Amino acid sequence: MKLLKIGMVLIAIITFTAFTNSDNPGYKVGDIATDFNLENVDGKMVSLANYPEAKGYIVVFTCNTCPFSVAYEDRIIALNKKYASQGYPVIAIMPNSATASPGDNMEAMKARAKAKGFTFPYLMDKDQKVYPEYGASKTPHVYVLQKTKKGNQVKYIGAIDDNYQHPESVNQKYVENAVDALLEGTPIKEEHTRAIGCTIKV
Amino acid sequence: MKYKLGTLFVMFLFFNCNNSIKNEGDLSIVKIDESEKKIELKILDFDDLEPFLNQQDDLVYVINFWATWCAPCVKELPVFEKLHKDYNKNVKVILVSLDFPRQYETKLIPFIKENNLQSEIIVLNDMDSNSWIPKVSEDWSGAIPSTLIYSKNNRKFFEKSFNYNELKTEVQQFLN
Numbered sequence: 036m037k038l039l040k041i042g043m044v045l046i047a048i049i050t051f052t053a054f055t056n057s058d059n060p061g062y063k064v065g066d067i068a069t070d071f072n073l074e075n076v077d078g079k080m081v082s083l084a085n086y087p088e089a090k091g092y093i094v095v096f097t098c099n100t101c102p103f104s105v106a107y108e109d110r111i112i113a114l115n116k117k118y119a120s121q122g123y124p125v126i127a128i129m130p131n132s133a134t135a136s137p138g139d140n141m142e143a144m145k146a147r148a149k150a151k152g153f154t155f156p157y158l159m160d161k162d163q164k165v166y167p168e169y170g171a172s173k174t175p176h177v178y179v180l181q182k183t184k185k186g187n188q189v190k191y192i193g194a195i196d197d198n199y200q201h202p203e204s205v206n207q208k209y210v211e212n213a214v215d216a217l218l219e220g221t222p223i224k225e226e227h228t229r230a231i232g233c234t235i236k237v
Numbered sequence: 238m239k240y241k242l243g244t245l246f247v248m249f250l251f252f253n254c255n256n257s258i259k260n261e262g263d264l265s266i267v268k269i270d271e272s273e274k275k276i277e278l279k280i281l282d283f284d285d286l287e288p289f290l291n292q293q294d295d296l297v298y299v300i301n302f303w304a305t306w307c308a309p310c311v312k313e314l315p316v317f318e319k320l321h322k323d324y325n326k327n328v329k330v331i332l333v334s335l336d337f338p339r340q341y342e343t344k345l346i347p348f349i350k351e352n353n354l355q356s357e358i359i360v361l362n363d364m365d366s367n368s369w370i371p372k373v374s375e376d377w378s379g380a381i382p383s384t385l386i387y388s389k390n391n392r393k394f395f396e397k398s399f400n401y402n403e404l405k406t407e408v409q410q411f412l413n
Contacts, residue, residue, distance in 0.1 A: 102306045102337065172396065173380035194379075198364045200337065207367075229370040229379045231335055234309055234398075 061170010064226040067186040071165045073158035076148040081156045090122030091181040096171040098129045099147045100138040101233035104174045106199045108151055115155040123214050125155040130166035135236035173232030179213045193228030276346050280360040283369035297328045297411040300385040304335040305348045310382040313398045320404055321356040330356040338362055
């Protein structure tokens with residue numbers, strides 16, 4: 036009996052560590068994304084559930100310090116401008132540890148949001164629990180979610196577009212194409228794309 | 238997991254300290270020559286880089302993707318430099334820089350000079366990363382630092398930082 040108990044505890048520990056392991060690859064297209072409750076630059080807490088009118092969300096893991104994130108700031112602002120009114124607001128989440136990356140602390144985030152005039156929430160993943168659940172590995176890293184009966188379903192994962200250096204030379208606007216397809220009810224051509232980005236600082 | 242990361246971090250610190258002390262001595266001697274040497278960057282698109290990822294000779298190739306703007310990359314560079322030095326005969330280290338073209342002259346070249354990098358450096362300038370990232374490895378999300386180790390058709394890809402012992406252990410497996 037005792038042996039059985041020890042066995043059960045061991046199994047529980049193994050299962051637990053398996054699930055908390057950072058090797059967890061995160062969401063795939065089609066998975067249901069969990070909601071979160073994170074602090075915004077205005078001091079308020081924000082959840083996806085705060086947007087009852089939304090048809091979905093453009094969740095962007097981004098930060099102050101990564102040159103790729105900086106290169107995409109204006110395009111993230113433009114995404115929110117274009118799609119918030121159509122039911123797909125941008126929700127930006129800063130996943131880095133502020134200890135490991137002081138340029139990404141809450142004060143710096145506030146300053147950045149103000150300087151750039153962010154019109155969307157810029158949240159801090161303070162406990163660094165949200166980004167691993169999504170499977171974000173870098174900044175910027177985008178997840179387009181659609182509200183369904185089952186929950187917020189992941190519809191697109193990846194890059195914003197195919198040219199970080201020159202916005203005017205972009206050939207494929209991956210996120211826009213995905214959201215447009217969702218709005219039109221047509222299939223998304225590219226559901227998963229990749230781009231170079233900065234590792235999330237732990 | 239946290240504990241593991243902790244140890245890793247401590248090992249990292251250790252290694253970095255050792256290394257910077259060692260380097261300081263070398264640097265002062267070499268610096269004079271290096272500043273006068275003109276560095277010509279080898280700038281390639283992915284089609285031209287690809288052969289470097291598929292050599293068929295007997296060497297073990299260690300391809301590290303990095304950039305001067307990537308702090309964890311810069312931190313682990315001495316590890317690759319040491320590997321290049323210690324395994325000169327059977328291992329070929331190639332540092333593939335993903336720096337921005339506008340920073341080649343202002344950041345990348347000065348960085349190579351200042352740190353007196355000895356491994357081969359290739360600059361990859363190819364915008365369409367969605368097409369070429371999976372050609373390096375299906376497992377690569379695009380985050381750097383990342384490293385490909387291969388010998389002929391045996392390949393292993395790592396989207397993570399290395400300390401010297403970890404890298405040595407991985408390379409050793411290809412040498413045996």
